[in-house]
Amino acid sequence: MARRKGRAPEEFSMSFLDVICCGFGAIILLLMITKTVEPQIIEASTVNLEGKLAKLTEQVFDIRGETKILNRDLNAKHEQLSEQEEKIAILRAQRASAKSRYDSLQVATGSNEAIAGQLSIAKQALTEEMQRLLGPSYKAKNQLIGGIPVDSEYIIFVIDTSGSMFSYAWERVLKEVEATLNIYPEVKGIQIMNDMGNYMFSSYRGRWIPDSPARRRAIIKNLRGWNIFSNSSPVEGIQAAIRTFARPGEKISIYVFGDEFTGESITDVLDAVDRINKVDANGNRLVRIHAVGFPVQFIRAPNLQTTGIRFATLMRELTRRNGGTFVALNDFR
Incomplete structure (x- = not known):
């Protein structure tokens, strides 16, 4: 009996198909779950960021507002500071003015004593012997300015043009020069030099300026802005004036206007002037030297007044030796 051929085994069974179906189902279910949840997460994240941005924007506006307020307050403080600084500047100026007036009063006290001494010397010039010879009715022909005789035919101004003189005393210098010219109604020649x-x-270098009302007005006009270099020492100007213009028999007076002497030695200056301003047979010098002191240096601290004191010392002795008078003003204004 022949054997029955057996059937070949099936490639796929039901259980395998079930597994495959279940797998696909699981994948579809996962996809459905993922598509449902993901948009919710993105939407929630977007909402949170927009909220934070709105909050930050609000904070920026708040900060800007506070900044404007602070800037306004700062500007107000700056204005108050400027007002206070202006008040301080005014107070400092008032203090400086008060100090200047106080210093002027101090200088005036000392200067008045010096002037009193000069007037006393001038008063003693007319001795009892002169009264006996000239008689009680005699009147001196010479005019005086602060005890200074003004009988000269030629006058030379030697003026300190330093910064201290030009800045503080120049208006007074103009007045004193004009006053000196006024007491000489007419002279043969005038000359203006600095110290x-x-x-x-410059057109009259080494020669006399002819005297006339127009020349005198020109002198005052040019003197007003004459601010050239000076070493605050009148020595060079005095020596140049004597060497250039001194002539025997001519009545010449030098007027020295200054406020300080910065040279090294007073004695050297006196000796140098003695050598060139020679004495004639009658004991008279070639030129007469007068001086006017402007107390500019005395507005400074006492330890800085040395050059002003040295000027006064030099001029007092120089004028005494050379037939003149030293006048110390009590104010430089």
Whole structure:
């Protein structure tokens, strides 16, 4: 009996198909779950960021508002500070003015004593012997300015043009020069030099300026702005004036206007002037030297007044030796 051929085994069974179906189902279910949840997460994240941005924007506006307020307050403080600084500047100026007035009063006290001494010397010039010879009715022909005789035919101004003089005393210098010219109604010649020996009018270098009302007005006009270099020492100007213009028999007076002497030695200056301003047979010098002191240096601290004191010392002795008078003003204004 022949054997029955057996059937070949099936490639797929039901259980395998079930597994495959279940797998696909699981994948579909996962996809459905993922698509449902993901948009919710993104939407929630977007909402949170927009909220934070709105909050930050609000904070920025708040900060800007506070900044404007602070800037306004700062500007107000700056204005208050400027007002206070202006008040401080005014108070400092008032204090400086008060100090200047106080210093002027101090200088005036000392200067008045010096002037009193000069007037006393001038008063003693007319001795009892002169009264006996000239008689009680005699009147001196010479005019005086602060005890200074003004009988000269030629006058030379030697003026300190330094910064201290030009800045503080120049208006007074103009007045004193004009006053000196006024007491000489007419002279044969005038010359203007600074303390360095420089001429105001270069066209008249080494020769006299003819006297006339127009020339006198020109002198005052040019003197008003005459601000050239000076070493605050009148020595060079005095020596240049004597060497250039001194002539025997001519009545010449030098007027020295200054406020300080910065040279090294007073004695050397006196000796140098003695050598060139020679004495004639009658005991008279070639030129007469007068001086006017402006107390500019005395507005400074006492330890800085040395050059002003040295000027007064030099001029007092120089004028005494050379037939003149030293006048110390009590104010430089």
